[in-house]
Amino acid sequence: MRILALILCLLPSISFAQTKDYRTYDKAVKYNNEGNIEKATKYANKALEKNAEWSKPNLLLASIYADLGDIEESARYMLYVYDEKTPSDVMGIEQIAKLYYSNGYYENALYYFKAAQQLNADVLARKTALFIKNCIFSMDAIRQPVAFNPENLGENINTEMEEYLPALSIEGNTLVFTKRIAEKGYIPQEDFYISTRNEEGIWQEALAYPGTINTARNEGAFSFSADKEIVVYTACNRDDGQGRCDLYLMLNNTAYNAGKIINTKYWESQGCFSPDGKYMYFVSNRPGGYGGKDIWRSEITQKGFLPAVNLGDTINTQYNEMSPFVHPDNLTFYFASDGHTGFGDYDLFVSRRKNTAKEWGLPNNMGYPINTHNTENSLIVAANGKTAYYASDVSGFGKEDIFQFELPENLQAEPLAALEMDIITQKAGEEVILKNVSFASNSYALEQISFAELDKLIAYLKKNPNLQIEIQGHTDDVGNEMDNQILSQQRAKTVFEYLKMKVSNRLSYKGFGESVLLESNSTEKGRKVNRRTSFVIFQ
Incomplete structure (x- = not known):
């Protein structure tokens, strides 16, 4: 009889503890939907006064604090609902892990992802293994920051x-x-x-x-x-x-x-x-x-x-x-x-x-x-x-x-040399002039200054081994036309032979003599422009 009386005495308090004040909770939801966070928080907490374990107000508060950026407070309310040792709460524990994870709290996220895995790894999102890997990577990377000054x-x-x-x-x-x-x-x-x-x-x-x-x-x-x-x-x-x-x-x-x-x-x-x-x-x-x-x-x-x-x-x-x-x-x-x-x-x-x-x-x-x-x-x-x-x-x-x-x-990427800039900004089929390649007067012997420019072309060809180019030689109109044709051919061949020793690309060469002008040969400036070595990309 004494036990029965005790139970009867406890019933009112048990019933009271489990009462769910839906009217107050509905007010909290209404204010939250209207954007009145202060009142939404007030009424959600008031609803919890009669039942601290009621999941809905706790999860509403968790959502409110997550939106406010207070991640720790949001997680605290979620943990009133979900228990990391209860198998049926596995999805809720995963949500806590994702909350921490998506806000950069990697140590906490890792803890709860692993807890969720221990409860029931089979029901978790397929990305959970990646999330765990990312947490470990991120914790290490944050300890080794890179220079960044936007x-x-x-x-x-x-x-x-x-x-x-x-x-x-x-x-x-x-x-x-x-x-x-x-x-x-x-x-x-x-x-x-x-x-x-x-x-x-x-x-x-x-x-x-x-x-x-x-x-x-x-x-x-x-x-x-x-x-x-x-x-x-x-x-x-x-x-x-x-x-x-x-x-x-x-x-x-x-x-x-x-x-x-x-x-x-x-x-x-x-x-x-x-x-x-x-x-x-x-x-x-x-x-x-x-x-x-x-x-x-x-x-x-x-x-x-x-x-x-x-x-x-x-x-x-x-x-x-x-x-x-x-x-x-x-x-x-x-x-x-x-x-x-x-x-x-x-x-x-x-x-x-x-x-x-x-x-x-x-x-x-x-x-x-x-x-x-x-x-x-x-x-x-x-x-x-x-x-x-x-x-x-x-x-x-x-x-x-x-x-x-x-x-x-x-x-960083590789900086572009001026020659490479010329190459990739040219229209398809246009000649690219080797600006610093020169020869002694009436000779096909390369001057020393030329090799630096040719080495830049070699570097580009090595980067693009499937590229096929034709080396082209040009002269001005000073002298005999046939001699100029032969000289341009010899100069193109000299460049071709130097490149061929360095790269495996398909190369060819051709002399044009004085037949392809860029400017008039009537001035020294024009003749200097027309005396050139260039190339055209075929592939």
Whole structure:
């Protein structure tokens, strides 16, 4: 009887402890939906006064504190609901791990990911193993930060609007980027803006890109060819589109859909050209890849694009890759991924190759604090190999601004020599003049000054072993025409023989005598210009 009486005495308190005050909780939800966080927090806590273990108010408070950035407080409320030793709570424990992980609390995240694995590894998300690997990597990388000092490009580029996805011309004096325009009464949309750098190195006020490329719809992800003759960009939901988003080409201020070989009924975006103009790289979620979004490339021929080829599992993962950028050295490849080992969301990676006949090598994470638990992507690097540009919302004039920073030495690309710049900016089939190659008067013996220039050409040929070139010799009109023809042939042969000893490329040579003029031979200046050694790329 005494036991029964005790139970009867306890019943009111037990019932009271388990009472759920839905009226108060509903008020908390209402205020939270209205954005009144102070009252939402007040009423959620009030609902817990009658039942501290009630999951709904605890999880509401966890959500509120997560949105406020108070991750520890958010996790505390989640742990009132989920027990790391209770198998049925495995998914909740994983959510706590993800909360810590997505906010850069890697040590705590690692603890709860492992706890969730011990409860029931079979039901966890397929990415959990990667998350654990990323936690271990990130904790170590944060202890070994890389040099990183970003500088805002200033008010001539950045505004209170969003500026992102920068593209830089190869000589580094033209910047094009995407700006999100939000005018009162109109749906926000994206347009391209352009700025040029003056002789003092200052970016001028950005203006809307000229011509017809901007429309009332969205345009994004602009990229030049090395000679700036062709532009590739992304446009979505167009009448002539193959899918949701397509790649478009602009030539002579006229835009064209890139066609069915490039675009599919799926999603194609973020195109960029290789500096030699042989390939276009882009991102697609089409079937046949390794994950969600993969990086593909299509070879460009005189007849157009060839079917796209996936870059393979060295670059692409079972998750997502994006933002491809081939540096002008054609040996360094930057991209973003959420599938390679990193800090959590999209990170920036660099991949290299020995020469253009090789495949891209294993990518390296660019390190902390270039990469963080936030999203990092859309990095481009200037021809000097060390100045990088990217967009960030960490600080600046508006939501997203464009910044520049100097890459740590181990992440830099090779700087372009003047000769290489001349090569990749020439139109197809045009001769490239070897400016510092000279011969003694009426002789085909190379002067000593010539070898430095020829060695630069040798370096370029070694980087591009499949390249085929013809060495060409030219003279002015002084002397006998037949003698000039023979002399030009001998000079071209001398250069050919020096190169042949150093490289395995297919080479040929030809003398043109005085038949191909760049300027009139009527002046000494003109004759000096016409006396030249040059080459033409055939492949």
